[in-house]
Amino acid sequence: MFELRVKGRFSAAHMLRGYRGKCARLHGHNWEVEVAVEAEGLSEAGMVIDFGELKGMLGEVLDELDHKLLNDIPPFDRLNPTSENIAKWIFDRMKEKLSGFEGVRVSSVTVRESEGVAASYRE
Numbered sequence: 001m002f003e004l005r006v007k008g009r010f011s012a013a014h015m016l017r018g019y020r021g022k023c024a025r026l027h028g029h030n031w032e033v034e035v036a037v038e039a040e041g042l043s044e045a046g047m048v049i050d051f052g053e054l055k056g057m058l059g060e061v062l063d064e065l066d067h068k069l070l071n072d073i074p075p076f077d078r079l080n081p082t083s084e085n086i087a088k089w090i091f092d093r094m095k096e097k098l099s100g101f102e103g104v105r106v107s108s109v110t111v112r113e114s115e116g117v118a119a120s121y122r123e
């Protein structure tokens with residue numbers, strides 16, 4: 001099995017509902033996102049997928065969140081915009097974007113909202 005990883009970033013604000021703590025108040029983070037994709041075989045060019053193409057897809061997905069108030073963007077208008085839920089949302093968006101690439105699957109998405117903490121989602 002081969003696995004590729006690409007990283008991206010976005011900056012956004014959020015506030016957590018039903019949570020007693022500082023994160024209940026409006027604040028922002030510079031999120032770091034790492035996406036891993038996997039494939040059992042390689043293309044004729046010897047790749048899982050072109051790194052540039054994969055980074056481009058992640059960039060498009062993160063643009064949807066960048067410099068926004070996450071609580072305004074569905075599904076985060078109902079679902080708490082925690083790192084865990086953001087990781088799953090990015091996973092689902094990347095899965096859609098990779099649907100045309102046979103044999104290539106999203107293996108995990110990791111979201112870091114601050115130094116030393118990370119949340120990952122995988123199916």
Ligand SMILES: [Zn+2]
Nearest residue numbers: 014023027029
């Ligand atoms: Zn926060």
